[in-house]
Amino acid sequence: MQEEHEIEMVTCSAPVNIAVIKYWGKSCEKKNIPLNSSISLTLNQDHLKATTTVATSKGFESDKVWLNGVKQDVVNNARLQACLNEIRSWARKQAARRKADAKELLKISQKIHIASQNNFPTAAGLASSAAGYAALVFALGQLFSIEGDLTRIARRGSGSACRSMDGGFVEWIAGTDEDDSIAKQFVPEMHWPELRVFIIVVSKKKKDIGSTGGMKNSVETSSLLQYRVSDVVPHRLTAVKTAILEHDFSAFAEICMKESNQLHAVCQDTYPPLLYMNDTSKEIVKLVHKYNDFYGSTRLAYTFDAGPNAFLFTLDPFANEVATILNETFGFNSGDKFFRGLPVKANEPLPYECETLENSVEYVICTNPGQGPKVVMDETLLSNKSGLPIFN
């Protein structure tokens, strides 16, 4: 009977990140070692986050996972197994060093229950696995009081998850093996508080080809990817870091758009091609360039991951005008639910006449730079009596 045993649990939340210098391609699939280093911005958890409760008890019979309320296959999930194994082996090593008592050792051998929930569409190109694995690894780290860098364990769950383990701009240093492929904060979220990110949710649908499979095909078939890794990314990494440090938005924006364009060029160069952007995504690209051309300066930038949804970067003084243009172009008939996240005023005078493209965008989230994972005190997804999910 599970009720007879003590249940220890902890709930944590973790953010989504959006890559500015993209990760695409691995040198080791099993360990998730990337071909190149990457840099991302961590987004505000008030608007996008994964929340995860982990629990352990002598009474649990097997490791169990529920994602958004649905029970998942644990045994055949190699990435999840890798994270659990790594955490347990780390906890064991640490316990040995600390000369831990029998109770602590028993805890490490117990089974774990995990429940996780996102407040945004799963697998729609909004980095749900990054936030999910970051929340999981951070929560397990808390449960077993693990000290040290956990980004290398989050990386095993999903490569980009290691960049969701901290706030602000985060660099994932490619490294060459298990221990040196880690993520580190480059600057904290307060470094550039004027940054705004509009996430244009073009589709809530799950993508056809996931990043993992897509990357594998690209590594095997795209010659452009080889050139990108050896000749393009190293320069862009240096340049984007300088732009971030100097708050040089137009340099930052240009690199950001070129990176997105090259990622999708590599996808197109993959055989058979990977087509993640749709017609609406392409309209968004045109909209951004039209806006920048109108002002003769770069005030807005786009980036797309492995999906059709757009992430637009701008600065606070331009946010309402950008929102007005998005509302005019895509918000037709969507009512007041069109904008979510940070409040925006989408009724500024239009700088020029905008084309209307009805019903192609679901909604828009306005957000800003945010913090890394944190412990959540007032919420739990598992019952402290049964260790089973609480359905709200």
Ligand code: DP6
């Ligand atoms: C296009 O981290 O989802 O978003 O390591 O196989 O889980 P796996 O891939 P994942 O890939 C993200 C790719 C990207 C670019 C990026 O976030 O850098």
